[in-house]
Amino acid sequence: MNATVQCLKMVPELKKSLVELRPQGSSGLVDSLSEVFRSMQTGSCVPPLLLLGALHRAVPRFAEKGPNGGLCQQDASECWTEMVRLMQSGLPAQNSNKHNSLVEQYMGGRMSVTLQCTESDTEPPLVSEENFLHLSCFIGQETGHMNSGLKAKIKEQISKMSSSLSRDAVYTKTSLIDRLPAYLTVQFVRFYYKEREAVNAKILKDVKFPLQFDAWELCTPRLQALIEPTRAKFKEIEDQRTQDALEGKDKPKPSKGVEPMEVDKDLEAQPYSFTDDPGSNNSGYYELQAVLTHRGRSSSSGHYVAWVKGDSPDTWYKCDDDVVSPVTDKEILKLSGGGDWHVAYMLLYGPKVLKVPKKPAEEPMSEN
Known part of the structure; x- marks a missing residue:
């Protein structure tokens, strides 16, 4: 999850939209991503616990645990796909009537x-x-x-x-x-x-x-x-x-x-x-x-x-x-x-x- 977030941060329009997003007061993934991106602006380490919890609620299979009780390793491409999908429904397009979301517009x-x-x-x-x-x-x-x-x-x-x-x-x-x-x-x-x-x-x-x-x-x-x-x-x-x-x-x-x-x-x-x-x-x-x-x-x-x-x-x-x-x-x-x-x-x-x-x-x- 950390690697996926670091990569997606390299889309300036996505980063800007998340940083400027007005919090909805929910525990959803987009709100949590917005909070993480705002915190990353300071350059300090950001504990992703809230984001991890939001991801588990949005995609329950990512919360599966192994025999030792720890979280199972998940495929990063699936994490990437799910994060992008959830942002697709949570971030509106900018200055465009051809697209329904920012993700669709730029990615x-x-x-x-x-x-x-x-x-x-x-x-x-x-x-x-x-x-x-x-x-x-x-x-x-x-x-x-x-x-x-x-x-x-x-x-x-x-x-x-x-x-x-x-x-x-x-x-x-x-x-x-x-x-x-x-x-x-x-x-x-x-x-x-x-x-x-x-x-x-x-x-x-x-x-x-x-x-x-x-x-x-x-x-x-x-x-x-x-x-x-x-x-x-x-x-x-x-x-x-x-x-x-x-x-x-x-x-x-x-x-x-x-x-x-x-x-x-x-x-x-x-x-x-x-x-x-x-x-x-x-x-x-x-x-x-x-x-x-x-x-x-x-x-x-x-x-x-x-x-x-x-x-x-x-x-x-x-x-x-x-x-x-x-x-x-x-x-x-x-x-x-x-x-x-x-x-x-x-x-x-x-x-x-x-x-x-x-x-x-x-x-x-x-x-x-």
């Missing part, structure tokens, strides 16, 4: 799903929409990178009843994203049920993940056309930086400890959402904000830890309950698996923000 995406019968040339395709709050990265024998795990689910073969053939037939299911959320959650499907031991065993396979993620290949042609203008602006800025570097005009990279505002004082951040859809991502570009890891061999044992991005370049923080220590990008990338070290289980990506040079202020006209 929810929409998938366009097409089913095409491969055994009939006359049967029209079935097109539907599915909402999602996270993407699943399935780990197969050939999966060595998060991108390939996500792309593997774009096209798959399924069997279903065909209305035109009046029998089961093979269909090609194509799933593409038609709405990207500002904050994209990716779950590595690392656990599977092992009948002999009756445990959710862990897949330790090394699966790399990027600090910067481009969702372009996962999108529908419609969405690709919508995000192309912002992507072109990103390319324009990068091309200019390359040109400046070749001409010796590039600025030195900021060193550790330099505040971002000092580095970016000549740059102006541009909106990362579409004007008519606040909470969306208008470029398809993401930057990793948080990693929730698991160390152990099954979901019911081991230890969960949160790793969250800091404000300075190449600075992260390992949040192991109440012990917080600084780490680097390199150490984050070592969380890809392959052994008994901490292994990435849930990833939280935030929008890559386009920053352009500020326009010089116009000088006031002198009166003659």
Whole structure:
């Protein structure tokens, strides 16, 4: 639970909404989360007893106890899912009439799903929409990178009843994203049920993940056309930086400890959402904000830890309950698996923000 809260805190809009939430005087999870987030503003350790009690009341199975009388270890992805679900019904959307909740607005995406019968040339395709709050990265024998795990689910073969053939037939299911959320959650499907031991065993396979993620290949042609203008602006800025570097005009990279505002004082951040859809991502570009890891061999044992991005370049923080220590990008990338070290289980990506040079202020006209 602690690791999940530390990761979700990396969504600024979610954090702000919870901090500013007017207490309802209830013992519900959203009220308890609000109190925890307000207390965390002080930078001191926050005993999560009230939040734990609220979670147990909202999701009774999380209160199950083992033979020794202690609480059973719970799957962090289930805790993440339940917390997000409860916040979905407790936090209203902001400045949007397209969404019912803040969670749906900033963390929810929409998938366009097409089913095409491969055994009939006359049967029209079935097109539907599915909402999602996270993407699943399935780990197969050939999966060595998060991108390939996500792309593997774009096209798959399924069997279903065909209305035109009046029998089961093979269909090609194509799933593409038609709405990207500002904050994209990716779950590595690392656990599977092992009948002999009756445990959710862990897949330790090394699966790399990027600090910067481009969702372009996962999108529908419609969405690709919508995000192309912002992507072109990103390319324009990068091309200019390359040109400046070749001409010796590039600025030195900021060193550790330099505040971002000092580095970016000549740059102006541009909106990362579409004007008519606040909470969306208008470029398809993401930057990793948080990693929730698991160390152990099954979901019911081991230890969960949160790793969250800091404000300075190449600075992260390992949040192991109440012990917080600084780490680097390199150490984050070592969380890809392959052994008994901490292994990435849930990833939280935030929008890559386009920053352009500020326009010089116009000088006031002198009166003659």
